[in-house]
């Protein structure tokens with residue numbers, strides 16, 4: 201006998217990138233920052249006293265909210281902190297999507313693009329809400345009728361990743377603005393990789409006169425990638441007062457803990473120091489593009505800390521390269537689904553790690 205809901209019984213769970221236990225391994229598969237967190241963050245964690253842990257944390261992570269509001273020029277009431285941005289993505293579905301038990305043809309679901317971050321679809325299945333998928337073009341550009349199609353299907357939420365995952369493509373502010381203004385639901389702009397890009401979409405959510413003050417946009421951020429804190433589990437969202445208040449009602453009472461609040465607040469206040477690692481990653485990203493192109497690989501333009509690449513045709517295929525690299529202790533990401541199975545997604549590592557990658561590629565015949 202099993203007692204779970206039927207959608208959970210049928211659920212194909214999210215498949216995270218591998219986290220092998222071997223320590224000498226070169227991990228270029230899950231888009232972590234290759235550099236350690238800044239020392240101030242480690243000190244903030246060490247400074248937490250037993251007495252702090254004895255008490256409950258601030259339910260809203262108020263100190264973090266205020267720090268993030270200062271850094272991003274928004275109001276603290278426009279910020280919500282979560283246990284990784286994955287928790288925030290789940291929370292928006294709880295708050296906005298109808299658990300209708302139908303995969304499609306029912307209003308109240310989510311609109312996504314294909315391809316996109318694969319977790320959205322899993323979260324929709326958990327919520328048992330419909331999902332409408334709109335294909336991106338061959339260069340991962342958004343079709344001009346994206347919002348219309350989401351609207352026609354009655355989507356309550358739309359998801360754009362910018363820079364886009366898994367391609368790295370950057371969408372300009374005016375493109376996202378157009379989607380938001382035409383969409384009759386809440387648009388999630390997932391900026392997990394924005395630290396490696398030149399611009400962000402916060403202007404859409406900032407109050408007038410500094411911004412456009414759009415009521416239906418939520419920008420999501422994470423400290424996992426840019427801030428080298430994937431193990432900490434801290435993310436946040438920035439949106440209108442209305443969206444944040446709705447999300448705040450439905451989150452777990454104490455969804456972020458004392459240790460992560462201390463580390464995250466220090467991290468975001470140290471943004472300028474952290475940004476030095478972003479500069480290094482960006483330089484290496486450009487070098488990796490050159491090195492791959494030299495070897496005949498097609499490389500998609502990327503504003504993120506990874507490159508999506510197609511190995512030269514008629515030679516060793518992507519699946520085989522992935523396996524050969526893994527055998528040499530270098531992990532990159534290979535996706536089996538249709539349009540991705542001829543490609544590899546490679547996280548930008550340190551110069552030494554990247555050199556090891558190029559050497560390994562040269563040995564694969």
Ligand SMILES: *Cc1c(COP(=O)(O)O)cnc(C)c1O
Pocket residue numbers: 283284285286287317361365390392421422423424425430433434435
């Ligand atoms: C990594 C990633 C996230 C999740 O970040 P966490 O804060 O670690 O949960 C969200 N969206 C995209 C597109 C990502 O790549």
